[in-house]
Amino acid sequence: MASRNGSGPERRRSGTSGDGPLLGTGLTTRQIEAFGRKVTTTASHLMGPLGDPSSNAHYQHAMSGLHKELRRPGIQQRVFSYAKASPTELVRSKLSTSEIQHRALTFLPDDILRNLPENDNVYSLFQGFQATIPEVAEEDDEHKSKGHHRLPSENLKLLERGDQGPNEPPSLNKLRRDRDKANHRLEMMSIRKNMCSVEIHEIDNKIFNLNSMRKIVLERLGDIEQDELQAEQSLLELDHQIEEMVEDIDDATALDKPVTPPTELDPEDPASDHEVQIMNESFMSASIYNKLPSPRSSRRQKPARRKSIPIRHEHFEPGSNIREFQAHNDMITALDFDVPFGTMVTSALDDTVRVWDLNLGRCIGLLEGHHASVRCLQVEDSIVATGSMDASIRLWDLSKADYAPRENRFTKGDQDAEEDNVDDQPPPPHPSSMQDCPLFSLEAHVDEVTALHFRGDTLVSGSADKTLRQWDLVKGRCVQTLDVLWAAAQASATMNSSDGLWRATGRLPDVSADFVGALQCFDAALACGTADGMVRLWDLRSGQVHRSLVGHTGPVTCVQFDDVHLVTGSLDRSIRIWDLRTGSIYDAYAYDNPITSMVFDSRRIVAAAGENVVKIYDKSDGRHWDCGAGLVAEADGQRPAIVEKVSIKDGFLTEGRKDGVVGVWVG
Numbered sequence: 001m002a003s004r005n006g007s008g009p010e011r012r013r014s015g016t017s018g019d020g021p022l023l024g025t026g027l028t029t030r031q032i033e034a035f036g037r038k039v040t041t042t043a044s045h046l047m048g049p050l051g052d053p054s055s056n057a058h059y060q061h062a063m064s065g066l067h068k069e070l071r072r073p074g075i076q077q078r079v080f081s082y083a084k085a086s087p088t089e090l091v092r093s094k095l096s097t098s099e100i101q102h103r104a105l106t107f108l109p110d111d112i113l114r115n116l117p118e119n120d121n122v123y124s125l126f127q128g129f130q131a132t133i134p135e136v137a138e139e140d141d142e143h144k145s146k147g148h149h150r151l152p153s154e155n156l157k158l159l160e161r162g163d164q165g166p167n168e169p170p171s172l173n174k175l176r177r178d179r180d181k182a183n184h185r186l187e188m189m190s191i192r193k194n195m196c197s198v199e200i201h202e203i204d205n206k207i208f209n210l211n212s213m214r215k216i217v218l219e220r221l222g223d224i225e226q227d228e229l230q231a232e233q234s235l236l237e238l239d240h241q242i243e244e245m246v247e248d249i250d251d252a253t254a255l256d257k258p259v260t261p262p263t264e265l266d267p268e269d270p271a272s273d274h275e276v277q278i279m280n281e282s283f284m285s286a287s288i289y290n291k292l293p294s295p296r297s298s299r300r301q302k303p304a305r306r307k308s309i310p311i312r313h314e315h316f317e318p319g320s321n322i323r324e325f326q327a328h329n330d331m332i333t334a335l336d337f338d339v340p341f342g343t344m345v346t347s348a349l350d351d352t353v354r355v356w357d358l359n360l361g362r363c364i365g366l367l368e369g370h371h372a373s374v375r376c377l378q379v380e381d382s383i384v385a386t387g388s389m390d391a392s393i394r395l396w397d398l399s400k401a402d403y404a405p406r407e408n409r410f411t412k413g414d415q416d417a418e419e420d421n422v423d424d425q426p427p428p429p430h431p432s433s434m435q436d437c438p439l440f441s442l443e444a445h446v447d448e449v450t451a452l453h454f455r456g457d458t459l460v461s462g463s464a465d466k467t468l469r470q471w472d473l474v475k476g477r478c479v480q481t482l483d484v485l486w487a488a489a490q491a492s493a494t495m496n497s498s499d500g501l502w503r504a505t506g507r508l509p510d511v512s513a514d515f516v517g518a519l520q521c522f523d524a525a526l527a528c529g530t531a532d533g534m535v536r537l538w539d540l541r542s543g544q545v546h547r548s549l550v551g552h553t554g555p556v557t558c559v560q561f562d563d564v565h566l567v568t569g570s571l572d573r574s575i576r577i578w579d580l581r582t583g584s585i586y587d588a589y590a591y592d593n594p595i596t597s598m599v600f601d602s603r604r605i606v607a608a609a610g611e612n613v614v615k616i617y618d619k620s621d622g623r624h625w626d627c628g629a630g631l632v633a634e635a636d637g638q639r640p641a642i643v644e645k646v647s648i649k650d651g652f653l654t655e656g657r658k659d660g661v662v663g664v665w666v667g
Contacts, residue, residue, distance in 0.1 A: 127191055131188045221315075225310050225312060228308050229308075310342070316666040317666065319631070319666065321629075321664070322665060325661070327363075328346065331348060331644055331658045332347070332658070333347050333374060335347070335654060337652075338380070338382070339652075340652035342358055343379070344379070345377055348373070348660055350373075350660070353370070354367075358654075361664075366434060367386065369394050371390040373388065375450050380454065383396070383439075383454075385459060387449030387452045389449075391465075393443075394440075394441045395442075395473070396434075397439055401434055402435075403433050442476065445467070451519045457472060457473045457474050458473065460521045464515050466484050466485055467481055468528060468538075480543060484528070487543075488536075513531045516528060517530060518560075520559055520561060527566060529557070530555070533555060533572070535559065535578070553572045555570060557569055558597055558598035564579070565579060567598065569597070570594075571595065573590050574588055574591075575605065576588045595607050596645070597644065597645045600619075601648050603620055604617065604667055610642055611630065612629060612641065614646055627653065628665065629663055640661070651666060653667035
């Protein structure tokens, strides 16, 4: 017993003296000392002095054993493969394939790590993950509360109840637990709210990046459209050169052929006198002949249509402002353009007609020739027709203009080009750039020309002399004159009704109203709106009115029709849509002020209604909305001038105001 009891302290003493295991190693001091003695003995035998026979024997014995091992083929192959192996192969031999792939995927260069955004989130990832769990826990609690789990035993209920009586309030511990649950739930809701806010910020950043990319692509699209326009112009010039060369070859061939002399007429023959008289009557006068273009220049009156249509504006938001510039010093009287971002022609009461490059917002030149202000004009391809207060009509060919854009890049809202013209003066045009554009002049009216429209080789004009004239653009002369008052009286006598009479509108006559407010022709059909509020449909083959549309109570100022409908605007503040098949009103709506200008395209009807905004009616969904500088200027406390004239094609909207400013918008 004594020896057994005494062994315990002795073992503890031996353990404390060094026999116990070292902390964290599992080895005792004696084991470490024995390992050290073995290493020292082995090293002393291998590296001992050469004269010591015992050390040489040990060394020779060790080397002989090593040579025996190296003679084995397996060992030799391992040594050779290790000597030839590269460091990469050594690493691969130590690491598994999955570990190498994981390290390659998780490696991030310093450049990426340097651009990482700072994390300003107040909650950790674990808290965000934990915030999504209470919803499931609450559902489980609700599921359990519906009786889908085993009811607690009576003893458990008594433990929860404690010393509480049947009519006493809940215990303090239960209230504290409920309070802790409510605080935890509130904290989780705060974390969820923060997570939603972070997601919204991330979405905003993505939207900003996408908008930046969208602007870059839009600029790229603009460059492509400019290159496309230059390619089409080059192609058109090549076509003209080919035509001129073919004509020169034909002329040279015709000169090589023998010319038959003309037959002389006998002056004593009465038949010859009759033939001479017929030739003199049929031959046009020299004054008219000089006004016609030469055969060489007549080929360029009808250039080919553009093969491509710009589509940049279709990707802008409706109502976006593309550009705005001071075009004239007085009220705009007429404006029109060929294609979006193409060429626009404007006229004003300052007695000038200007041609504009819509892509750059620069004036190309002036169309000079009229002796008074131009009241109406039309642009079709590169041909322009202008009607003036000097009772003349002039035609121009813009393809002969000498103009080279100084830059091809277009940026939305760019105002750098107008910095040199900060005053109200219009930008200076290129001198003599339009000197080759005039074609010929049509002079037959005796009062100012207030409306015109041409299509193909036919032009119809309306004047304050109460007549409509049909012109043949090939021969350059008037082929028919229509008297509006006489036609109205003839229609009244034929129909025995008052529909065709020139009728009073029930209001005082507007001095500023034009007798012929607007007109449009198509083949043999002509629609004309006059100051009596009537819209008359003419047949140019017979020169008669075959239908009169009654509805407006004021002068008609604008007329336009397509295959099915005819749209008219009047000073009675209304716009009416007529069904051409039945002659009845299809739809109508009104504004607060008289309608001075109205144009429609495939989707929208735009009108100038005596306000500083353009009134737009969307035919597809029946929605009315405003577009123009008036909406933007109200926030700045400014009041732009009233819009007088509008024009729209394929959603590309231009508007001219009373102060001579022209705005370009997306309709």
